[in-house]
Amino acid sequence: MTKQWVLVTGGSRGIGRALVEELATQWNVVFTCRSNQPQNAEVIEACAGLPGWVESCICDGCDEEAVNRVAPDLLARFGAPFAVIHNAGITLDGLHIQQTGDNWRQVMDTNLNALFYWNRHLLPAMMAQGEGALVLMSSVSGVKGNIGQTAYAATKAAMIGMGRSLALEVARFGIRVNCLLPGIIESDMTDAIPAEALKALRKQIPLRRLGKAHEVARAAAFMIGKDSCYMTGQTLILDGGLTV
Template sequence: MSRKWVLVTGGSRGIGAELVRCLSRQYDIVFTWLNNGQEETQFTGTDWIKSIQCDGRSEQQVVATAEQLLREHGSPYAIVHNSGICRDSLHIHQSSDSWQQVMDSNLNTVLYWNRILLPAMMLQGEGALLLMSSVSGIKGNPGQSAYAASKAALIGMGHSLALELGRFGITVNCLLPGFIETDMTAALPGPRKEALRKSIPLRRFGTAQEVAQTAAFLLSEPARYITAQSIIIDGGMTA
């Protein structure tokens, strides 16, 4: 690697894929994928992008992957914790298995990665953590009690980590996207999608590019004095 490198978890599609594309303009990128990923290292012009299959729900897989990355590339400059899933269900019908899948994918994996990679980042004396939360973490949504609980937990985790890591020059922030144009929103029925659009003050969904560009700013030098913040990107929906 010729530049600082950044880990993006869940970078094969949607917001994650755009994060990889956007951040690769400035950093060398390693991204993980579980499904719909690419197994080979990619070179786009002078950009360096490497993909690794890793199931973030498995502590064993995360530890092995993180230790391999440290051996091969040294400490990352930043980690963007983007991987996550939805298992929507009314709370009284949510199975224990689906609840645990959401917690493992959206929350516990952050701990698994951090325990291995953070000590190296602390030693280098600079860096950034970016936790991909959601407006669901601060605004209820029927059928998403598990998802909302996991995303709210990331916000609380981010505040505590910012206090723990500030003296090591590491910033910690959360991004809270609202409705963003992705494959998931594209699959919504037309009437439902139109009703959601009208509920947003700006009368449109956000774009993955807008989320990625905000992430890029929070990792940049001009944002080195921004930490312990939750940045909402929702077109005014939570106003």
């Protein structure tokens, strides 16, 4: 088993949990979560029989001081990560004219500023290592408008711009940067949608179904793995044809 490790932000549930479980079949994984909750232990238990070890780490990525404490500790313990998947994010949907300043800033801090806080610690170590990959978990909302998601869409579109520029900056150090844009993925939120509304939603998707978290995880694994070693600065859309 390789000693390389991968950081997954927001890995205790949903797509994040699927990422941890998929990546632990090939790499060691550290995942972050905002608080000590039962889901953390459940993820670790689910990965117990996999080749890679898995560890949870309490850190709210939008708290700059928390990242300033945690990131150096991870580097001291494990060295530079092989890859970082910036997955943590929130929506806080609401019409633009009704959104509060606090909600707007919370979405910006969680979805965008946290990437900067982590990167400025981890990227220099990865650059010195001479290899690595970053995956920015964007969304089709970053390229396709969605009512009530001006803040969320703004951060996801910003990830695409950040990813393309950052890819140019770090390519000479052997580091690749790509964005993954999931569409509508099965989750607790979609489970709560009324049957008729869910049926109408599926009709908007050419493949006539919602995506699954493990499908997103497998795409992310490809994006950090050797099979995509000549891919950088790109956006991979995984949405069943929704944005075609």
